[in-house]
Amino acid sequence: MSLPVVLRSIFSLVILLFFLAGQSIAQDSSVGTVIQKFATAKGFSQVGKIIDELGELGDPKAAPALRALSEGNLKTDPSNNSVVIVSGDNLLDPVTGETISEAAGKSLKKIRIKNSLRRAITAALSGMTLRAQDAEIRRSAAQTIFDTSDAGQLEALEKAITAEEDASILSLMKQARASIVLNTTDDPAAMIEAISVIQERGDREALSLLSAFEASAEGEPKQAAAAAITRINDRLELWEIGQNVWYGLSLGSVLFLAAIGLAITFGVMGVINMAHGEMVMLGAYTTFVVQEIFRQSAPAFFDYSLLLALPLAFLVTALVGLCMERGIIRFLYGRPLETLLATWGVSLVLQQTVRTIFGPTNREVGNPSWMSGAFEIGELSITWNRLWIIVFSLAVFAILMIILNKTSLGLQMRAVTQNRRMASAMGIRTNWVDAMTFALGSGIAGMAGVALSQIDNVSPNLGQSYIIDSFMVVVFGGVGNLWGTLVGAMSLGVANKFLEPYTGAVLAKILVLIFIILFIQRRPRGLFAIRGRAVDA
Amino acid sequence: MILTHFLKGGIQSRSVLTMIGLLCVIAILIPIMNLVVPPASPFHVPDHLVPLFGKYLCFAILALALDLVWGYCGILSLGHGAFFALGGYAMGMYLMRQIGARGVYGNPELPDFMVFLNWQELPWYWYGFDQFWFAALMVMLVPGLLAFVFGWFAFRSRVTGVYLSIITQAMTYALLLAFFRNDMGFGGNNGLTDFKDILGFNIAAPETRAALFAASALTLALALLLISSMVSSKYGKILQAVRDAESRTRFLGYRPEKVKLIAFVVSAIVAGIAGALYVPQVGIINPGEFAPANSIEIVVWTAVGGRGTLIGPIIGAVLVNAGKSWFTGVLPEFWLFALGGLFIFVTLFMPKGIVGLAKKLSNFSRPNITTNKPQSSDGAIAKPAE
Numbered sequence: 029m030s031l032p033v034v035l036r037s038i039f040s041l042v043i044l045l046f047f048l049a050g051q052s053i054a055q056d057s058s059v060g061t062v063i064q065k066f067a068t069a070k071g072f073s074q075v076g077k078i079i080d081e082l083g084e085l086g087d088p089k090a091a092p093a094l095r096a097l098s099e100g101n102l103k104t105d106p107s108n109n110s111v112v113i114v115s116g117d118n119l120l121d122p123v124t125g126e127t128i129s130e131a132a133g134k135s136l137k138k139i140r141i142k143n144s145l146r147r148a149i150t151a152a153l154s155g156m157t158l159r160a161q162d163a164e165i166r167r168s169a170a171q172t173i174f175d176t177s178d179a180g181q182l183e184a185l186e187k188a189i190t191a192e193e194d195a196s197i198l199s200l201m202k203q204a205r206a207s208i209v210l211n212t213t214d215d216p217a218a219m220i221e222a223i224s225v226i227q228e229r230g231d232r233e234a235l236s237l238l239s240a241f242e243a244s245a246e247g248e249p250k251q252a253a254a255a256a257i258t259r260i261n262d263r264l265e266l267w268e269i270g271q272n273v274w275y276g277l278s279l280g281s282v283l284f285l286a287a288i289g290l291a292i293t294f295g296v297m298g299v300i301n302m303a304h305g306e307m308v309m310l311g312a313y314t315t316f317v318v319q320e321i322f323r324q325s326a327p328a329f330f331d332y333s334l335l336l337a338l339p340l341a342f343l344v345t346a347l348v349g350l351c352m353e354r355g356i357i358r359f360l361y362g363r364p365l366e367t368l369l370a371t372w373g374v375s376l377v378l379q380q381t382v383r384t385i386f387g388p389t390n391r392e393v394g395n396p397s398w399m400s401g402a403f404e405i406g407e408l409s410i411t412w413n414r415l416w417i418i419v420f421s422l423a424v425f426a427i428l429m430i431i432l433n434k435t436s437l438g439l440q441m442r443a444v445t446q447n448r449r450m451a452s453a454m455g456i457r458t459n460w461v462d463a464m465t466f467a468l469g470s471g472i473a474g475m476a477g478v479a480l481s482q483i484d485n486v487s488p489n490l491g492q493s494y495i496i497d498s499f500m501v502v503v504f505g506g507v508g509n510l511w512g513t514l515v516g517a518m519s520l521g522v523a524n525k526f527l528e529p530y531t532g533a534v535l536a537k538i539l540v541l542i543f544i545i546l547f548i549q550r551r552p553r554g555l556f557a558i559r560g561r562a563v564d565a
Numbered sequence: 566m567i568l569t570h571f572l573k574g575g576i577q578s579r580s581v582l583t584m585i586g587l588l589c590v591i592a593i594l595i596p597i598m599n600l601v602v603p604p605a606s607p608f609h610v611p612d613h614l615v616p617l618f619g620k621y622l623c624f625a626i627l628a629l630a631l632d633l634v635w636g637y638c639g640i641l642s643l644g645h646g647a648f649f650a651l652g653g654y655a656m657g658m659y660l661m662r663q664i665g666a667r668g669v670y671g672n673p674e675l676p677d678f679m680v681f682l683n684w685q686e687l688p689w690y691w692y693g694f695d696q697f698w699f700a701a702l703m704v705m706l707v708p709g710l711l712a713f714v715f716g717w718f719a720f721r722s723r724v725t726g727v728y729l730s731i732i733t734q735a736m737t738y739a740l741l742l743a744f745f746r747n748d749m750g751f752g753g754n755n756g757l758t759d760f761k762d763i764l765g766f767n768i769a770a771p772e773t774r775a776a777l778f779a780a781s782a783l784t785l786a787l788a789l790l791l792i793s794s795m796v797s798s799k800y801g802k803i804l805q806a807v808r809d810a811e812s813r814t815r816f817l818g819y820r821p822e823k824v825k826l827i828a829f830v831v832s833a834i835v836a837g838i839a840g841a842l843y844v845p846q847v848g849i850i851n852p853g854e855f856a857p858a859n860s861i862e863i864v865v866w867t868a869v870g871g872r873g874t875l876i877g878p879i880i881g882a883v884l885v886n887a888g889k890s891w892f893t894g895v896l897p898e899f900w901l902f903a904l905g906g907l908f909i910f911v912t913l914f915m916p917k918g919i920v921g922l923a924k925k926l927s928n929f930s931r932p933n934i935t936t937n938k939p940q941s942s943d944g945a946i947a948k949p950a951e
Binding site: 294298300302356359360364365366367368369370372373374375376377379380381383384492496499500503534535537538541542544545546548549550552 | 641715718719721722723724725726727728730731732734735736738739742743745746857858861864865868898899901902904905906907908909911912913916
């Protein structure tokens, strides 16, 4: 990072801070001046006016002072005519809450209130949050009322409902009102109506509220509540299935990304590449290096670092793969078991190389802003990085389908997969196809590494943790068939996530492994086996 | 009758006979050099080297077991570490029971880790392990049974080549995950350790260690005798026929799945015994032994020495492990480079290993049974030899 850039960013930061500080000081003072009026207020009516004034300001900073007032802790210090909050032995500033001095030895005058004023305070307090400018504050205020079913808030809530314009907050407020009504009213019809409003909410909180109500209710409302509980339970069960499917697809897309390169090389060349996991790892480290460069020289474009890392990772790993194929594997064709051992040797060397260069510990790879955070659909929380990885894996799948089905390289790859000798007799340079296939498979693994760096630790052992799972996907899905790999990965992912709640994560994995071992006995060539004379031994 | 047949098969090859003789000699010599020769003498073997050599011999037994299935039957098992570890766990359970009330918690019935996990009584599968004969039986029975069930399923449905390699790897990986779990009752992550006695002798005493070393050497000699007689019998001929042309052997009327199953089970039992000898000498068994990487390392020992030869795996296991001890002492960062390079070098330039190379150099020309033919069972996906 160059020095002028640093200076400029620090400078702008300082300016920004000043600006923010100035603004908050201004706001404090307006709340503060109104609060200080309590010191000179005479009689209940004037105090009431000040309370109303604070309520109209709608600034939550006034809340501590108002609460203190209703508890009788807001007092005037006659020595300098200022208003303070008494908390134990200390005097606090009514706005900032900071300790001003000790209470001992001072004669303080309590600001007196009566019941009508208490109601005004409560209304002002909830109005402050229920009618705040910020939609999030209103939302959380309504949520709090729903959770506590505080009957004292009913009036403020009614007012807020008439004023609310945001539809989702409005329905939340209506549900909050229903929760209050449910606990206060004696009218069965009103109860049933409230139950139906709460039922619309359909989440766990609604469930617990209704369950508590059902336990004490009688007659028709009890039945209505019971019916609502069943409906909510059904709905939650559906969501839970949806959640398992989502997690499963997410896991499946990770498995798919890790396995697809392996499936290509295995399908075309019959070669088990034990160094495949290390290609994934190299892709992740490429991401790390690219991000470091971005952090140093162009932090403003950090969000785009992954877009550059993807092609770079592809190139790096494809090159490594090409060297491996030309340097080692081509001498071992026809000896798949030896190839397996030699590529295992390559994987050890690659691991140790990375460990020597980058150190044995995890390196930090950041999420760009468009990949961090989450959003919610119903009861489902969906994180952006998982969503992007699913999208990315589908994109990889589509691109590979196009390469295999629409390009001449793809045509030749399929020919070699089906019958190598015949393809060779037809003039296909099988050696060249092998080299290109291996480079392609390795490159895809590198791109998978970019994706996995977003959700997993980037360490020299990254590849090791995926290699066995990738094998399982390939042998389960069937060799030389991209659809097989996709279906295999997704079904293994979903199966894993559906088992997990019953058995725990480790046992679920063991069960899936055992299932695959048994499955291979039934269908030794996988789910989508290629049939034909050339394939049988 | 059976014995003479057995011995005749075993001593057919001169190199095997030499190796058996050599093993018997070191079984006596090393303990003497450790216990009797005074420390000042240049012929003295220090205490810490005896279990180390014993460990190498256990690995040699394991490599020999793998050679029976890989070198002579063409089954590349990437899960032999699982059989080794199961044998080791069976022995470890016996040694745990021998600790008795001397554990940290002083519970006469339960091993320490169970007390720690608040278990009230011994799980049923620990019953009987206080008896040595029972543990010794389990050392052979458990790996043998697993190999039988696994092999019966796999060979019957004709899972061959790389598919078989991968599901054996999946098997050891599944066991790795399972043994890491605390509720399995095998000590979880930490495994079984803090052993005190074996058969009433203090496990750390030099005399016990020397005896364990001698036992390892003699077991290796016995295993060599067993396997060499197996491969030179008529059964051994069929075994190699299955390796070279499985379909053809089947068409000739043999049942390759049965032939393979026998070799696989015997190999697993031998691997289990190796594990049982290994555990008291290193003093610990933990789930790390199930790691797929360990099983692949066994393959490289066998490949370095020369697969399909009987003394090759022994030489390979001892050399590679001695190299590992040296490297991890002197240049720890470079061990993986060396091991990885060894994998590549051996598969590219020494397909028949050290023994094959020695044979080539000495122009020893007899009909070779260890030729590396392309495995026809992989023909579906393998590139035919050009």
